[in-house]
Each structure stands twice: as C-alpha cells, then as structure tokens.
Amino acid sequence: MTHRKTHLWISLIVGLAVWGVYFGHVIQSFRRGDPGNLALWFLGALAVIILAETVATGLIAWLFRRRSRALDEGPTLQAALKASHVALMILVALVLVTAAVLAAASLFGWTIDLSAARTQVLAANALLGMVVVTELSRAGLTLALIPRR
Known part of the structure; x- marks a missing residue:
C-alpha cells in the first residue's frame, strides 16, 4: 500500500472514530438538555484529531522513507482531484440546503435565537x-478512485 493510501485510511478511520464519539456525545447532551461542556469536548476531539494525524503522518513517512518516490502524477492525482471536487460540491450542497431551510423557516415566522448558548452550540x-462529512467524503472517495495496482 502506498504512503498516500495508508494515510487516507488512517485519516478516514481516525476521523470516523473521533467525530463519531464526539457527535454521539453531542446528541446525548442535547437529549439530557445540558450542552454545557461541549466546547471542551470539541477542543478535545480537535486535539486528538491533530495529534493522531500528526503522529500517523510522521510514522508513515518514517516507515515508507526507503520506498518513497515522487507523487504519482497520473491516476493518483486524478483520483485526489475528482474526490476533492465532489467533496467541495457536497459542502456547497450542505450550505445551500441549510440556507434554504433557514429561509423557509422565516416564511413561517420561525426565528433562531443565537443569543442562547444552546442554539449557538447547535x-x-x-x-x-x-x-x-465533507472531509470524510473526500478521503473515502479518494481511496475508492485510486486505481488498484
């Protein structure tokens, strides 16, 4: 497995695990009605992601140092570019859907009170x-589009 594929797999697995635990806690906090410590959970999840990605990248670079070669400019780069484009379109779609929901809500006179801590956290x-979602989609799609050798 190439350095890029190994790093993508680690990124995908770590991202799913860390953000899965985080968003599971977010859902439980909102069910209990106490989103008080979510800022600390977010900072902790962010720190774990940064640390895990840094350590994994360093370890992979060290393990693959003898077999390192120039980035495959052909199929691997094309896979990364296509996946990045799809991920960007996913992000744009999510933002546009959110904007449409907010606009539609205003037609019914519903407002969002962003001065409330719970609404800000949400x-x-x-x-x-x-x-x-965008980043995990990018990593997964890149892995799916990289040709098998």
Missing part, C-alpha cells in the same frame, strides 16, 4: 458536521 455543531 449551530456550531451543524457547521462542524458539514466540514466533517
């Missing part, structure tokens, strides 16, 4: 969810 986690 909005922040919705935005975070969009980014996480």
